[in-house]
Amino acid sequence: MLRSAGEVAIAVARVGLAADPPEPPPRGLLPLLRFARLPDQALAAARKVIDDDEGFRRRVREATTEELVGRASWLFLDRPDGWEDELGWLAAAAEEAVGAAEETRAEVKLRRRVTTLEASLSRQADELLRLRAELSLAKDQRADERRARRLAESDAGRLRRTTEELATEVDD
Structure with a gap:
Protein backbone atom coordinates (compact mmCIF):
# COMPACT_ATOMS: atom_id res chain seq x y z
CA MET A 1 0.00 0.00 0.00
CA LEU A 2 2.97 2.33 0.62
CA ARG A 3 5.11 1.04 -2.24
CA SER A 4 4.96 4.32 -4.14
CA ALA A 5 6.20 6.30 -1.09
CA GLY A 6 9.24 4.02 -0.88
CA GLU A 7 9.86 4.23 -4.62
CA VAL A 8 9.69 8.05 -4.56
CA ALA A 9 12.06 8.09 -1.57
CA ILE A 10 14.61 6.06 -3.56
CA ALA A 11 14.16 8.36 -6.58
CA VAL A 12 14.65 11.48 -4.39
CA ALA A 13 17.79 9.93 -2.90
CA ARG A 14 19.20 9.18 -6.38
CA VAL A 15 18.40 12.69 -7.64
CA GLY A 16 20.02 14.15 -4.53
CA LEU A 17 23.21 12.20 -5.15
CA ALA A 18 23.33 13.40 -8.77
CA ALA A 19 22.68 17.06 -7.83
CA ASP A 20 25.40 19.72 -7.82
CA PRO A 21 26.25 19.95 -4.99
CA PRO A 22 25.10 16.45 -4.04
CA GLU A 23 22.55 15.99 -1.28
CA PRO A 24 23.50 12.79 0.51
CA PRO A 25 20.63 10.42 1.20
CA PRO A 26 20.02 9.04 4.65
CA ARG A 27 22.40 6.20 5.46
CA GLY A 28 19.68 3.59 5.54
CA LEU A 29 18.90 4.23 1.86
CA LEU A 30 22.44 3.88 0.47
CA PRO A 31 22.30 0.08 0.02
CA LEU A 32 18.89 0.38 -1.64
CA LEU A 33 19.99 2.76 -4.39
CA ARG A 34 21.47 -0.07 -6.47
CA PHE A 35 18.10 -1.81 -6.94
CA ALA A 36 16.30 -1.25 -10.26
CA ARG A 37 13.07 -2.62 -8.80
CA LEU A 38 12.69 -2.58 -5.08
CA PRO A 39 11.83 -5.83 -3.33
CA ASP A 40 9.36 -5.64 -0.44
CA GLN A 41 12.17 -5.78 2.16
CA ALA A 42 13.88 -2.77 0.56
CA LEU A 43 10.59 -0.87 0.58
CA ALA A 44 10.17 -1.63 4.27
CA ALA A 45 13.66 -0.23 4.90
CA ALA A 46 12.81 2.89 2.86
CA ARG A 47 9.62 3.40 4.89
CA LYS A 48 11.65 3.12 8.10
CA VAL A 49 14.08 5.80 6.84
CA ILE A 50 11.13 8.06 5.96
CA ASP A 51 9.72 7.48 9.45
CA ASP A 52 13.03 8.19 11.17
CA ASP A 53 14.26 11.19 9.12
CA GLU A 54 11.81 14.12 9.23
CA GLY A 55 13.89 16.28 6.85
CA PHE A 56 14.13 13.54 4.23
CA ARG A 57 10.42 12.79 4.57
CA ARG A 58 9.70 16.47 3.78
CA ARG A 59 12.02 16.30 0.73
CA VAL A 60 10.17 13.24 -0.53
CA ARG A 61 6.76 14.84 0.11
CA GLU A 62 7.81 18.00 -1.80
CA ALA A 63 8.95 15.86 -4.74
CA THR A 64 5.55 14.30 -5.37
CA THR A 65 1.80 14.76 -5.17
CA GLU A 66 -1.08 12.75 -3.81
CA GLU A 67 -2.24 12.09 -7.38
CA LEU A 68 1.12 10.49 -8.22
CA VAL A 69 1.59 8.34 -5.13
CA GLY A 70 -1.99 7.69 -4.04
CA ARG A 71 -3.80 8.60 -0.86
CA ALA A 72 -2.11 6.11 1.47
CA SER A 73 1.45 7.05 0.49
CA TRP A 74 0.54 10.75 0.60
CA LEU A 75 -0.81 10.40 4.13
CA PHE A 76 2.40 8.62 5.13
CA LEU A 77 4.51 11.43 3.65
CA ASP A 78 2.38 14.47 4.58
CA ARG A 79 1.09 13.28 7.97
CA PRO A 80 -1.87 15.61 8.49
CA ASP A 81 -3.90 15.40 11.70
CA GLY A 82 -5.55 11.99 11.96
Missing part, protein backbone atom coordinates in the same frame (compact mmCIF):
# COMPACT_ATOMS: atom_id res chain seq x y z
CA TRP A 83 -3.33 10.50 9.23
CA GLU A 84 -2.71 7.26 11.15
CA ASP A 85 -6.44 6.61 11.56
CA GLU A 86 -7.13 7.27 7.89
CA LEU A 87 -4.17 5.11 6.88
CA GLY A 88 -5.61 2.34 9.07
CA TRP A 89 -8.99 2.68 7.35
CA LEU A 90 -7.32 2.58 3.94
CA ALA A 91 -5.36 -0.51 4.98
CA ALA A 92 -8.55 -2.20 6.18
CA ALA A 93 -10.31 -1.30 2.93
CA ALA A 94 -7.35 -2.63 0.93
CA GLU A 95 -7.41 -5.89 2.90
CA GLU A 96 -11.13 -6.16 2.30
CA ALA A 97 -10.61 -5.56 -1.42
CA VAL A 98 -7.87 -8.19 -1.50
CA GLY A 99 -10.17 -10.60 0.33
CA ALA A 100 -12.99 -9.90 -2.11
CA ALA A 101 -10.63 -10.37 -5.06
CA GLU A 102 -9.42 -13.67 -3.60
CA GLU A 103 -13.01 -14.79 -3.10
CA THR A 104 -13.81 -13.86 -6.69
CA ARG A 105 -10.76 -15.79 -7.96
CA ALA A 106 -11.72 -18.77 -5.83
CA GLU A 107 -15.30 -18.61 -7.10
CA VAL A 108 -14.12 -18.44 -10.73
CA LYS A 109 -11.80 -21.38 -10.09
CA LEU A 110 -14.64 -23.37 -8.52
CA ARG A 111 -16.99 -22.53 -11.39
CA ARG A 112 -14.38 -23.79 -13.87
CA ARG A 113 -13.99 -26.94 -11.81
CA VAL A 114 -17.76 -27.45 -11.70
CA THR A 115 -17.94 -26.96 -15.49
CA THR A 116 -15.13 -29.49 -15.96
CA LEU A 117 -16.81 -31.98 -13.63
CA GLU A 118 -20.19 -31.51 -15.32
CA ALA A 119 -18.60 -32.17 -18.72
CA SER A 120 -16.87 -35.26 -17.34
CA LEU A 121 -20.13 -36.45 -15.78
CA SER A 122 -21.92 -35.95 -19.10
CA ARG A 123 -19.26 -37.97 -20.93
CA GLN A 124 -19.49 -40.73 -18.32
CA ALA A 125 -23.30 -40.76 -18.55
CA ASP A 126 -23.02 -41.11 -22.35
CA GLU A 127 -20.52 -43.93 -21.88
CA LEU A 128 -22.85 -45.62 -19.37
CA LEU A 129 -25.73 -45.47 -21.89
CA ARG A 130 -23.49 -46.93 -24.58
CA LEU A 131 -22.34 -49.74 -22.28
CA ARG A 132 -25.92 -50.50 -21.21
CA ALA A 133 -26.93 -50.75 -24.87
CA GLU A 134 -23.97 -53.09 -25.50
CA LEU A 135 -24.95 -55.19 -22.47
CA SER A 136 -28.56 -55.42 -23.64
CA LEU A 137 -27.41 -56.50 -27.10
CA ALA A 138 -25.03 -59.07 -25.58
CA LYS A 139 -27.85 -60.46 -23.39
CA ASP A 140 -30.13 -60.72 -26.43
CA GLN A 141 -27.39 -62.47 -28.41
CA ARG A 142 -26.73 -64.87 -25.50
CA ALA A 143 -30.46 -65.68 -25.27
CA ASP A 144 -30.56 -66.27 -29.04
CA GLU A 145 -27.51 -68.54 -28.81
CA ARG A 146 -29.05 -70.51 -25.91
CA ARG A 147 -32.27 -71.00 -27.90
CA ALA A 148 -30.24 -72.07 -30.91
CA ARG A 149 -28.19 -74.49 -28.75
CA ARG A 150 -31.33 -75.98 -27.17
CA LEU A 151 -32.85 -76.35 -30.61
CA ALA A 152 -29.64 -77.93 -31.90
CA GLU A 153 -29.48 -80.27 -28.88
CA SER A 154 -33.12 -81.19 -29.40
CA ASP A 155 -32.47 -81.82 -33.10
CA ALA A 156 -29.33 -83.82 -32.23
CA GLY A 157 -31.30 -85.91 -29.72
CA ARG A 158 -34.04 -86.56 -32.28
CA LEU A 159 -31.45 -87.49 -34.91
CA ARG A 160 -29.73 -89.88 -32.46
CA ARG A 161 -33.02 -91.57 -31.69
CA THR A 162 -33.83 -91.78 -35.37
CA THR A 163 -30.36 -93.16 -36.06
CA GLU A 164 -30.75 -95.71 -33.27
CA GLU A 165 -34.17 -96.73 -34.57
CA LEU A 166 -32.78 -97.15 -38.07
CA ALA A 167 -29.82 -99.08 -36.77
CA THR A 168 -32.18 -101.34 -34.85
CA GLU A 169 -34.29 -101.94 -37.99
CA VAL A 170 -31.22 -102.72 -40.04
CA ASP A 171 -30.01 -105.20 -37.43
CA ASP A 172 -33.39 -106.93 -37.33
Whole structure:
Protein backbone atom coordinates (compact mmCIF):
# COMPACT_ATOMS: atom_id res chain seq x y z
CA MET A 1 0.00 0.00 0.00
CA LEU A 2 2.97 2.33 0.62
CA ARG A 3 5.11 1.04 -2.24
CA SER A 4 4.96 4.32 -4.14
CA ALA A 5 6.20 6.30 -1.09
CA GLY A 6 9.24 4.02 -0.88
CA GLU A 7 9.86 4.23 -4.62
CA VAL A 8 9.69 8.05 -4.56
CA ALA A 9 12.06 8.09 -1.57
CA ILE A 10 14.61 6.06 -3.56
CA ALA A 11 14.16 8.36 -6.58
CA VAL A 12 14.65 11.48 -4.39
CA ALA A 13 17.79 9.93 -2.90
CA ARG A 14 19.20 9.18 -6.38
CA VAL A 15 18.40 12.69 -7.64
CA GLY A 16 20.02 14.15 -4.53
CA LEU A 17 23.21 12.20 -5.15
CA ALA A 18 23.33 13.40 -8.77
CA ALA A 19 22.68 17.06 -7.83
CA ASP A 20 25.40 19.72 -7.82
CA PRO A 21 26.25 19.95 -4.99
CA PRO A 22 25.10 16.45 -4.04
CA GLU A 23 22.55 15.99 -1.28
CA PRO A 24 23.50 12.79 0.51
CA PRO A 25 20.63 10.42 1.20
CA PRO A 26 20.02 9.04 4.65
CA ARG A 27 22.40 6.20 5.46
CA GLY A 28 19.68 3.59 5.54
CA LEU A 29 18.90 4.23 1.86
CA LEU A 30 22.44 3.88 0.47
CA PRO A 31 22.30 0.08 0.02
CA LEU A 32 18.89 0.38 -1.64
CA LEU A 33 19.99 2.76 -4.39
CA ARG A 34 21.47 -0.07 -6.47
CA PHE A 35 18.10 -1.81 -6.94
CA ALA A 36 16.30 -1.25 -10.26
CA ARG A 37 13.07 -2.62 -8.80
CA LEU A 38 12.69 -2.58 -5.08
CA PRO A 39 11.83 -5.83 -3.33
CA ASP A 40 9.36 -5.64 -0.44
CA GLN A 41 12.17 -5.78 2.16
CA ALA A 42 13.88 -2.77 0.56
CA LEU A 43 10.59 -0.87 0.58
CA ALA A 44 10.17 -1.63 4.27
CA ALA A 45 13.66 -0.23 4.90
CA ALA A 46 12.81 2.89 2.86
CA ARG A 47 9.62 3.40 4.89
CA LYS A 48 11.65 3.12 8.10
CA VAL A 49 14.08 5.80 6.84
CA ILE A 50 11.13 8.06 5.96
CA ASP A 51 9.72 7.48 9.45
CA ASP A 52 13.03 8.19 11.17
CA ASP A 53 14.26 11.19 9.12
CA GLU A 54 11.81 14.12 9.23
CA GLY A 55 13.89 16.28 6.85
CA PHE A 56 14.13 13.54 4.23
CA ARG A 57 10.42 12.79 4.57
CA ARG A 58 9.70 16.47 3.78
CA ARG A 59 12.02 16.30 0.73
CA VAL A 60 10.17 13.24 -0.53
CA ARG A 61 6.76 14.84 0.11
CA GLU A 62 7.81 18.00 -1.80
CA ALA A 63 8.95 15.86 -4.74
CA THR A 64 5.55 14.30 -5.37
CA THR A 65 1.80 14.76 -5.17
CA GLU A 66 -1.08 12.75 -3.81
CA GLU A 67 -2.24 12.09 -7.38
CA LEU A 68 1.12 10.49 -8.22
CA VAL A 69 1.59 8.34 -5.13
CA GLY A 70 -1.99 7.69 -4.04
CA ARG A 71 -3.80 8.60 -0.86
CA ALA A 72 -2.11 6.11 1.47
CA SER A 73 1.45 7.05 0.49
CA TRP A 74 0.54 10.75 0.60
CA LEU A 75 -0.81 10.40 4.13
CA PHE A 76 2.40 8.62 5.13
CA LEU A 77 4.51 11.43 3.65
CA ASP A 78 2.38 14.47 4.58
CA ARG A 79 1.09 13.28 7.97
CA PRO A 80 -1.87 15.61 8.49
CA ASP A 81 -3.90 15.40 11.70
CA GLY A 82 -5.55 11.99 11.96
CA TRP A 83 -3.33 10.50 9.23
CA GLU A 84 -2.71 7.26 11.15
CA ASP A 85 -6.44 6.61 11.56
CA GLU A 86 -7.13 7.27 7.89
CA LEU A 87 -4.17 5.11 6.88
CA GLY A 88 -5.61 2.34 9.07
CA TRP A 89 -8.99 2.68 7.35
CA LEU A 90 -7.32 2.58 3.94
CA ALA A 91 -5.36 -0.51 4.98
CA ALA A 92 -8.55 -2.20 6.18
CA ALA A 93 -10.31 -1.30 2.93
CA ALA A 94 -7.35 -2.63 0.93
CA GLU A 95 -7.41 -5.89 2.90
CA GLU A 96 -11.13 -6.16 2.30
CA ALA A 97 -10.61 -5.56 -1.42
CA VAL A 98 -7.87 -8.19 -1.50
CA GLY A 99 -10.17 -10.60 0.33
CA ALA A 100 -12.99 -9.90 -2.11
CA ALA A 101 -10.63 -10.37 -5.06
CA GLU A 102 -9.42 -13.67 -3.60
CA GLU A 103 -13.01 -14.79 -3.10
CA THR A 104 -13.81 -13.86 -6.69
CA ARG A 105 -10.76 -15.79 -7.96
CA ALA A 106 -11.72 -18.77 -5.83
CA GLU A 107 -15.30 -18.61 -7.10
CA VAL A 108 -14.12 -18.44 -10.73
CA LYS A 109 -11.80 -21.38 -10.09
CA LEU A 110 -14.64 -23.37 -8.52
CA ARG A 111 -16.99 -22.53 -11.39
CA ARG A 112 -14.38 -23.79 -13.87
CA ARG A 113 -13.99 -26.94 -11.81
CA VAL A 114 -17.76 -27.45 -11.70
CA THR A 115 -17.94 -26.96 -15.49
CA THR A 116 -15.13 -29.49 -15.96
CA LEU A 117 -16.81 -31.98 -13.63
CA GLU A 118 -20.19 -31.51 -15.32
CA ALA A 119 -18.60 -32.17 -18.72
CA SER A 120 -16.87 -35.26 -17.34
CA LEU A 121 -20.13 -36.45 -15.78
CA SER A 122 -21.92 -35.95 -19.10
CA ARG A 123 -19.26 -37.97 -20.93
CA GLN A 124 -19.49 -40.73 -18.32
CA ALA A 125 -23.30 -40.76 -18.55
CA ASP A 126 -23.02 -41.11 -22.35
CA GLU A 127 -20.52 -43.93 -21.88
CA LEU A 128 -22.85 -45.62 -19.37
CA LEU A 129 -25.73 -45.47 -21.89
CA ARG A 130 -23.49 -46.93 -24.58
CA LEU A 131 -22.34 -49.74 -22.28
CA ARG A 132 -25.92 -50.50 -21.21
CA ALA A 133 -26.93 -50.75 -24.87
CA GLU A 134 -23.97 -53.09 -25.50
CA LEU A 135 -24.95 -55.19 -22.47
CA SER A 136 -28.56 -55.42 -23.64
CA LEU A 137 -27.41 -56.50 -27.10
CA ALA A 138 -25.03 -59.07 -25.58
CA LYS A 139 -27.85 -60.46 -23.39
CA ASP A 140 -30.13 -60.72 -26.43
CA GLN A 141 -27.39 -62.47 -28.41
CA ARG A 142 -26.73 -64.87 -25.50
CA ALA A 143 -30.46 -65.68 -25.27
CA ASP A 144 -30.56 -66.27 -29.04
CA GLU A 145 -27.51 -68.54 -28.81
CA ARG A 146 -29.05 -70.51 -25.91
CA ARG A 147 -32.27 -71.00 -27.90
CA ALA A 148 -30.24 -72.07 -30.91
CA ARG A 149 -28.19 -74.49 -28.75
CA ARG A 150 -31.33 -75.98 -27.17
CA LEU A 151 -32.85 -76.35 -30.61
CA ALA A 152 -29.64 -77.93 -31.90
CA GLU A 153 -29.48 -80.27 -28.88
CA SER A 154 -33.12 -81.19 -29.40
CA ASP A 155 -32.47 -81.82 -33.10
CA ALA A 156 -29.33 -83.82 -32.23
CA GLY A 157 -31.30 -85.91 -29.72
CA ARG A 158 -34.04 -86.56 -32.28
CA LEU A 159 -31.45 -87.49 -34.91
CA ARG A 160 -29.73 -89.88 -32.46
CA ARG A 161 -33.02 -91.57 -31.69
CA THR A 162 -33.83 -91.78 -35.37
CA THR A 163 -30.36 -93.16 -36.06
CA GLU A 164 -30.75 -95.71 -33.27
CA GLU A 165 -34.17 -96.73 -34.57
CA LEU A 166 -32.78 -97.15 -38.07
CA ALA A 167 -29.82 -99.08 -36.77
CA THR A 168 -32.18 -101.34 -34.85
CA GLU A 169 -34.29 -101.94 -37.99
CA VAL A 170 -31.22 -102.72 -40.04
CA ASP A 171 -30.01 -105.20 -37.43
CA ASP A 172 -33.39 -106.93 -37.33
